[in-house]
Amino acid sequence: MFNPPKPDSRPRILVLADVENLVRTASPAYSEVVQVRQDVYSLLNDFIDAEVMTIVGASHHAAAAVRFGWPEGRHHWRSGCDGADLAILQALDETQVSGRFDTVVFATGDGIFAEAASRVAALGPRVIVVAQPEALSRRLRFAAHEVRVLPTAGSAVAVGGEIGRAHV
DSSP states (O other), rough: OOOOOOOOEEEEEEEEEHHHHHHHHSSHHHHHHHHHHHHHHHHHGGTTTTEEEEEEOEEEEHHHHHHHHHHHHEEEOOOTTTTTHHHHHHHHSSSSSTTHHHHHHHHOOOOOGGGHHHHHHHHEEEEEEEEEEEGGOOOHHHHEEHHHHHHHSSEEEEESSSTTOOOO
């Protein structure tokens, strides 16, 4: 008798990483990318058993450092004003989120992602923002269910909250 495989019951998360925003430079060094990648994933350690899909965006100028410093995931390159942001947003539009992901993580502080975060939240997944506190858009903060703050010097700090109540 044939028994079809059971569907994976692990939670699924989508991580959208705007590396240049996270590192706070358009020309990140390989070591900076490695460090911010570790910092982002350490803030997501409660998803250790989750199935993770990652979309990483950066400009062509930063491609080598980003590709080698954040090796997993789908990489999208676009240069110019808001190039990395637009590449990530296009990849998000091409990704079926509803019914596929339990949580979507916006690893960026850019306000350009606020509308997309609101749309994702309306579809049902939990929306978490991971960002540098000084680079976090107010609109994006309020579009998220939760904000987790990247460390500036030392240990990671998680900042919880519901929609409109995240504190930074």
